[in-house]
Amino acid sequence: FFFFFLKTSIVTMTTVEKSATPQNKKRVDEAVPYEYVDIGFEDISRAKYKISDGVPQTPCTKSLKLSHLTGVDLYFKKEYTLETGSFKERGARYALKSLSNDQKKRGVIAASAGNHALGLAYHGKLLGIHVTLVMPKFAPLTKVENCRLYGAEVYIHGDHFGEAMDLAMQLAKEKGLQYINGYNDKEIIAGQGTCALEILDQVGDMDAIIVPVGGGGLIAGIAIAIKTLRPDIEIIAVESEACPSFSEAMKAGKPVATKVLPSLADGLAVPTVGGNAFHALRNRVDKIVVVKEKFISLAILRLLEIEKAIVEGAGATGFAALLSGQLDELKGKKVVCLLCGGNIDIPVIGRMIERGLAADGRLVSFTVSVRDSPGSIATLTTLIAKMEASVKDIYHERAWLHSDVMNVSIRCVVETKSENHASEIRAALEEKYSGVVWGTQF
Numbered sequence: 001f002f003f004f005f006l007k008t009s010i011v012t013m014t015t016v017e018k019s020a021t022p023q024n025k026k027r028v029d030e031a032v033p034y035e036y037v038d039i040g041f042e043d044i045s046r047a048k049y050k051i052s053d054g055v056p057q058t059p060c061t062k063s064l065k066l067s068h069l070t071g072v073d074l075y076f077k078k079e080y081t082l083e084t085g086s087f088k089e090r091g092a093r094y095a096l097k098s099l100s101n102d103q104k105k106r107g108v109i110a111a112s113a114g115n116h117a118l119g120l121a122y123h124g125k126l127l128g129i130h131v132t133l134v135m136p137k138f139a140p141l142t143k144v145e146n147c148r149l150y151g152a153e154v155y156i157h158g159d160h161f162g163e164a165m166d167l168a169m170q171l172a173k174e175k176g177l178q179y180i181n182g183y184n185d186k187e188i189i190a191g192q193g194t195c196a197l198e199i200l201d202q203v204g205d206m207d208a209i210i211v212p213v214g215g216g217g218l219i220a221g222i223a224i225a226i227k228t229l230r231p232d233i234e235i236i237a238v239e240s241e242a243c244p245s246f247s248e249a250m251k252a253g254k255p256v257a258t259k260v261l262p263s264l265a266d267g268l269a270v271p272t273v274g275g276n277a278f279h280a281l282r283n284r285v286d287k288i289v290v291v292k293e294k295f296i297s298l299a300i301l302r303l304l305e306i307e308k309a310i311v312e313g314a315g316a317t318g319f320a321a322l323l324s325g326q327l328d329e330l331k332g333k334k335v336v337c338l339l340c341g342g343n344i345d346i347p348v349i350g351r352m353i354e355r356g357l358a359a360d361g362r363l364v365s366f367t368v369s370v371r372d373s374p375g376s377i378a379t380l381t382t383l384i385a386k387m388e389a390s391v392k393d394i395y396h397e398r399a400w401l402h403s404d405v406m407n408v409s410i411r412c413v414v415e416t417k418s419e420n421h422a423s424e425i426r427a428a429l430e431e432k433y434s435g436v437v438w439g440t441q442f
Helices: 041-051 064-070 088-097 101-106 115-127 141-149 161-175 186-202 217-229 245-252 275-281 293-307 313-323 346-359 376-386 419-432
Strands: 010-013 034-037 060-062 073-078 108-111 131-135 153-156 208-212 234-240 287-291 334-339 363-371 390-397 407-415 436-439
Touching: 034 275, 041 088, 041 186, 041 217, 060 186, 064 073, 064 293, 064 313, 073 186, 088 115, 088 186, 108 115, 108 161, 115 131, 115 141, 131 141, 131 161, 141 153, 186 217, 186 275, 208 217, 208 313, 217 234, 217 275, 234 245, 234 313, 245 275, 245 287, 287 293, 287 313, 293 313, 293 346, 313 334, 346 363, 363 376, 363 419, 376 390, 376 407, 376 419, 419 436
Parallel strands: 073 334, 108 131, 131 153, 208 234, 208 334, 234 287
Antiparallel strands: 010 034, 060 073, 363 407, 363 436, 390 407
């Protein structure tokens, strides 16, 4: 690796609002102006050397089928294959190894609902450093239990991440623990950037790299490394429409509090992009794409069906940008797309598959008005069967209708072969029945 020893500078900026409570009461995590630290390539090189004994290189392989589907020479960087299921291990191990001897003895603390907590707990166990975690009440039970399995001391506190962070900061002060931010600490960003060094070794002639963005730590580290060694490579940031905090920060010229809506990419739902991450990114990212939720569910489905990869919503968001049609300029180019996490609860997988099928036109819903007489429902289902579709659910309604009193409304959920097949079924239904209300969105 090349070692570029760039002078580190510190830029003082004004405080920004970190998050808001459910009552829309503004909350500020820094009471005074704080400093943005400039992170250089030498920090990432140092991190690569220091974590090499505990974080193995992850695969970056070409997908023939999805390259054909998207028209892009597509490679996937499979960060979900790491021990704890995400890229967060990189920054976590480097942050822990960078502690002073005194801090290592005292231990560390963090607030996290998932992957950052797992990364710290796992590498804390390997390095013999005690890790305390404050996880909000909505944190998945499997992640909580896995953190305890790795030996972390876990507190469950808060209805939202801000409340968990408040307690973590309080405990850090009371117990003398080092607080480690999951996306904004210098060591975290440098550690995440080691992913880019691997990619440059694996697919050095790439034209572009697509990276999901939440708090910004991963893409900040990647951008620093890529633009230092290969400034010609295009860096594309992707976020969900449910929480476009990076887009809003770029518009404002600084991190700003952004409204967070429920998202399949819950790991990206950070209301305010990290200050250090934003400072590193604002002149290095070439394009920002905001994707709709339906494309995230479709990306999860495609990866499961074709790549046989179980990837969480946040991890699949970069691929969702390709499926959304917003990156057509990449057709024919060599592109690396990060699959940065695979920690998804089993019950959620089923829901995401159904949403993906709906987005793909392979699970459709419609309502048909038929005569309330013997054989009417049988006639409808016989037509669906002749079209070689499968009825997943059916429900008939008599009371809440404004049409002929002798009619009944039949709502069907039907599994089809493809979007074209769904269109053929719709045409057949509309030819036979006058009251067809079609809807593929749930």
